[in-house]
Structures are given as structure tokens and as C-alpha cells.
Amino acid sequence: MAPGLTLLRPHTRISFLLHRRSAAVAFVLLGLLVVVMLASACVGQTYISPPEVWRTLRTGSGPYDLVVNELRVPRIAVGALVGAALGAAGALVQTVTRNPLASPDVIGVGHGATAATVLALATGVVSSPGALPVVSVLGGLAAAALVYVLAWRRGMQPSRFVLTGVGIGVALSAVVQLYLTDSELEAAEQVKLWLTGSLNGRGWAQAEPLAVVLALSLPALVWASRALRPLGLDPETAAGLGVRVDRTRLGLTVLGVVLAATATGAAGPIGFVALTAPQLARRLTRTPQLPLLNAALTGAIVLVAADLAARTLLPPLEIPVGALTALVGGPYLLWLLGRRTATR
Numbered sequence: 001m002a003p004g005l006t007l008l009r010p011h012t013r014i015s016f017l018l019h020r021r022s023a024a025v026a027f028v029l030l031g032l033l034v035v036v037m038l039a040s041a042c043v044g045q046t047y048i049s050p051p052e053v054w055r056t057l058r059t060g061s062g063p064y065d066l067v068v069n070e071l072r073v074p075r076i077a078v079g080a081l082v083g084a085a086l087g088a089a090g091a092l093v094q095t096v097t098r099n100p101l102a103s104p105d106v107i108g109v110g111h112g113a114t115a116a117t118v119l120a121l122a123t124g125v126v127s128s129p130g131a132l133p134v135v136s137v138l139g140g141l142a143a144a145a146l147v148y149v150l151a152w153r154r155g156m157q158p159s160r161f162v163l164t165g166v167g168i169g170v171a172l173s174a175v176v177q178l179y180l181t182d183s184e185l186e187a188a189e190q191v192k193l194w195l196t197g198s199l200n201g202r203g204w205a206q207a208e209p210l211a212v213v214l215a216l217s218l219p220a221l222v223w224a225s226r227a228l229r230p231l232g233l234d235p236e237t238a239a240g241l242g243v244r245v246d247r248t249r250l251g252l253t254v255l256g257v258v259l260a261a262t263a264t265g266a267a268g269p270i271g272f273v274a275l276t277a278p279q280l281a282r283r284l285t286r287t288p289q290l291p292l293l294n295a296a297l298t299g300a301i302v303l304v305a306a307d308l309a310a311r312t313l314l315p316p317l318e319i320p321v322g323a324l325t326a327l328v329g330g331p332y333l334l335w336l337l338g339r340r341t342a343t344r
Contacts, residue, residue, distance in 0.1 A: 019285065019287055019291075021285055021286060021287070022285045022287060022291050022293075022294060025281075025284045025285050025291075025294055026291075026293055026294055026297060029281075029284075029294060029297035029298060029301065030297060032301055033080065033297060033300055033301050033304070036301055036304045036305050036308070037076050037080060037304055038050060038053065039308060040072065040076050040079075040304055040305075040307065040308040040311075041053045041068060041072050041073060041076060043308060043311075043312055044067070044072065044311060044312070045315060045316065046064075046067060048064050048067065048068065052064060053068055056068040056069060057069070057073070070203075074202065074203040074204050074207055075199050075200075075202050075203070075307070076304060076307075077204075077207045077211075078199055078202040078203070078206050078207045078210065078266055078267060079199050079202075079267075079300075079303045079304045079307045079321075080300040080303070080304055081207060081210040081211060081214060081263075081266070081300075082199075082210065082263040082266055082267045082270065082303055083273055083277070083296075083299040083300035083301070083302055083303030083304060084214065084296040084297065084299055084300040085210065085213070085214060085259040085260065085262060085263040085296075085299070086104075086259070086260060086263050086270065086273040086274040086277065086299045086303070087273065087274065087277035087278065087281070087295040087296045087297070087298055087299020087300065087302075088221065088256075088259055088292055088295055088296040088299070089103075089104050089255075089256040089257075089259040089260035089263070089274050090103045090104065090256075090260075090273070090274030090275060090276075090277055090278045090295060090299070091228070091277075091278040091281070091290040091291070091292050091295040091296075092224060092228075092252045092253070092255055092256035092259075092292075093107060093109075093253070093256045093260075093274070094278050094279075094290060095228045095231055095252065095289070095290055096158065096161075096231070096249045096252050096253050096256070097158040097159075097161060097162050098158050099158060099159075099162055100278075100279055101275070101333070102162050102275075103272075103274040103275040104140070104256060104257065104260035104261075104274050105169070105260075105269065105271055105274065105275075106162065106165065106166065106169070106275070107144075107147060107161065107162055107165030107166070107169070108143045108144070108146075108147050108164075108165035108166070108167075108168035108169035108172065109140045109143055109144050109147075109165070109256070109257050109260055109261065110140070110169070110260060110261075110264055110269055110271075111143060111168070111169040111172035111173055111176075112139045112140045112141075112142055112143020112144070112146075112168070112172055112261075113136035113137070113139045113140040113143070113260070113261035113264040113265065113269075114136075114139070114172070114176060114195070114264060114268075114269045115139055115143075115172045115175055115176055116135050116136060116138055116139020116140075116142070117132055117135050117136050117139065117194070117264065117265055118176050118179060118191050118194070118195070119179070120132070120135045121190060121191055121194060122179060122191060132206075132265040132266070133206075133209045133210065133213070133261070133262040133265030133266055134209075134265070135265060136261040136262060136264045136265030137257070137258055137261040137262055137265070138261075139261065140257045140258070140260060140261030140264070141254070141257055141258070141261070143168055143169075143172065144253060144254070144257045146168055147161065147164050147165045147168050148161075148250070148253070150164045150168075151163075151164040151165075176191075176195075179191070180192065194268045195268060195269060196268065196320035196322050196323060197267060197268040197269050197270040197271070197320055197321060197322020197323070197325075198267065198268060198318075198320040198321055198322060199267055199307050199321055200318060200320075202266065202267060206266040206267070207266075209262065209265075209266065210262055210263065210266050213258065213259070213262045214259075217255065217258065217259065220251075220255050221255070221292060223251075224251075224252055224255060224292060225292045225293070227243065227248050227251075227252065228252075228289045228290055228292060229288075229289040230243045231243060231245070231248055231249070231252070260274060267321075267322075268322060269322060270303065270321060270322040270325055271322060271325060271326050271329060272325045272326060272328070272329025272330070272332070272333070273299050273302055273303055273325055273329075274299070275329060275332075275333065276302065276329055276332055277295050277296075277298040277299035277302055278290045278295040278298075280298050280302075281294035281295040281297070281298045282295075284298075302325070303321065303325070306321050306324050306325050306328070307321045309324060310323075310324045
């Protein structure tokens with residue numbers, strides 16, 4: 001077990017186990033996130049020096065005001081918030097399923113959010129970009145509820161839950177593809193652009209709902225951070241420690257669905273961030289359980305860095321960040337599969 005310090009609040013029943021290495025890694029990741037965000041604000045078709053970026057942010061005026069305050073900074077904010085939400089959601093889902101290969105998009109939640117958003121865009125039900133996260137959350141919750149109902153057999157078995165989610169995800173993907181086949185060209189192009197998963201054109205209209213959801217989720221995330229450790233054990237041991245296993249799994253799943261679906265509504269389906277960020281964070285902290293805060297910070301770093309690469313690798317073309325994360329995440333998934341096979 002990693003060296004840690006237990007913090008007790010007087011006259012309460014709440015305690016927290018603080019791992020020194022996890023805390024140190026969190027500070028390092030936070031510093032790295034600031035560096036990556038600053039680099040993303042500086043680098044682009046027009047290079048802006050860090051002092052000039054800071055001056056523009058501080059004064060809100062100057063020759064680079066439009067580029068910095070209206071284009072790059074809102075996009076960076078959306079990328080960091082989406083990455084953090086996906087990283088935390090991935091940690092929650094992987095703990096519930098006890099499977100490092102699971103993520104919201106694997107168990108059908110991402111597909112539910114995507115299908116709901118595609119239908120909303122296609123029918124014109126949603127006209128405001130800020131409303132898309134609401135539609136995505138409803139679609140993700142509906143998909144998760146369907147998976148839970150179909151997978152429930154005198155309790156929730158993680159393996160059955162994952163397999164059911166994969167099946168639901170395939171069916172929902174078929175619904176989206178069927179719509180794209182039969183829809184008009186203009187509507188189909190709009191949906192295809194959203195389906196690539198991109199931060200291009202994203203601004204405060206997408207960042208604000210994400211920030212609100214993350215802020216409102218903080219109390220639940222604090223509770224979740226305490227529940228992750230015992231839930232990573234087998235159900236009998238967790239129950240022996242006083243954990244209500246099924247109820248806790250349900251609560252963590254709902255929280256993960258809300259985070260992942262909100263992120264999907266803001267930036268489109270961006271794969272592999274929720275899969276890779278928790279595992280990278282665990283390797284950095286060397287703790288048996290998935291570190292929730294560090295998974296969120298890792299997800300934010302990964303997505304902001306990927307978006308920076310997507311903007312600058314092939315100028316003046318811009319690669320959708322979802323395509324880039326899939327390009328990098330695919331080999332990682334194969335490596336993880338091979339590693340799990342070798343250890344059995």
C-alpha cells in the first residue's frame with residue numbers, strides 16, 4: 001500500500017485517506033496541465049508569445065484579443081473540461097465493472113448520448129449549442145437504464161453489464177448509421193461533422209454547462225472517491241466492509257453517465273480518453289484503486305495536448321481531435337489486451 005495519511009474531521013464520521021504519492025502526482029499533473037494550456041494558447045497559425053498571451057488575458061484588449069480571448073481560450077477551456085469529465089467518468093465505469101478495458105463508450109452510454117444528440121440535431125429540436133449536453137445526458141441515462149435492466153439478474157454482474165452495454169452500443173450505432181443513409185445531404189453533413197468529435201468552433205456556450213455540471217458533481221465525486229477503493233475488491237469483501245454494493249454501483253454509474261454524456265454533448269464523441277486516462281493515472285500514482293482526481297487531470301492533459309497536435313500537425317488543415325485520440329488509443333487498447341492476456 002502506498003504511504004498515506006488519514007485525515008479526520010472532528011465531530012464527524014467523515015475521513016479521507018491521502019496518499020502522499022497521489023497528492024504529489026496531482027500537483028505535477030496540475031502544473032503540466034497549465035503548461036499544456038499555455039502552449040495551446042500560444043501556438044497556432046499565428047504564434048503569440050506567453051507574455052503577450054498573459055497581457056491579452058489580463059487587459060482583455062490588444063492586437064491578439066480576438067485570437068486569444070474569443071477563439072483559443074474558450075476552446076482550451078472546453079477541451080480541459082471535456083477531458084476531465086471523460087477521465088473521471090472512465091475511472092468510475094472501470095471501477096464499477098472491475099475491468100480496465102471498460103469505458104462509457106464501450107458500455108453503450110456514449111452511443112446513447114450520441115444517438116440522442118444526432119436525432120436532436122437532425123430534427124431541429126435543439127437550436128442552442130448549450131442545450132446539447134442536456135440531450136446527451138438524457139440519451140446516456142436512457143441507454144444506461146436499458147443496459148441495467150437487461151443485465152440485471154439477482155444483482156448486477158460486471159461482465160454481463162459490459163457485454164450488454166456492448167450490444168446496446170452496436171444497436172444504437174446502427175440507428176445512427178441508418179439515419180445518415182436516409183437523411184438529406186445537408187443534415188447528414190452537419191451530423192457527420194459533429195460525429196468526428198472536434199473542439200473546432202467550441203466556445204463559452206459549451207464550456208459553461210460543462211463547468212456547471214462538474215461543479216454540481218463535486219460533492220458526489222468526493223463521495224465516489226471514498227467508494228472506489230472498497231468497490232475495487234470482490235463484492236463479498238466490499239459487502240463485508242459495509243458497502244452496499246449494488247446501490248453504490250448504481251450511484252457511480254449514474255455519476256459517470258452524467259459526466260460522459262455532458263462531455264459528448266459539448267464536443268461530440270471523443271473515444272479512448274475515458275479508457276486511457278484512468279489507467280495512466282493509476283500507473284503514475286501506483287495505487288491499487290483508480291485515483292479519481294488524477295484521472296480527471298490526466299484526461300484534461302491528454303485532450304488539450306491532442307487538440308494542440310490536431311491543430312498544428314498538418315497546417316492549414318485541422319484534424320478532428322476525436323480521430324487523433326482514436327489513432328493513438330487504438331494501439332494502446334491492443335497493448336492493454338495483449339498485456340491482460342499475457343498475465344492470465
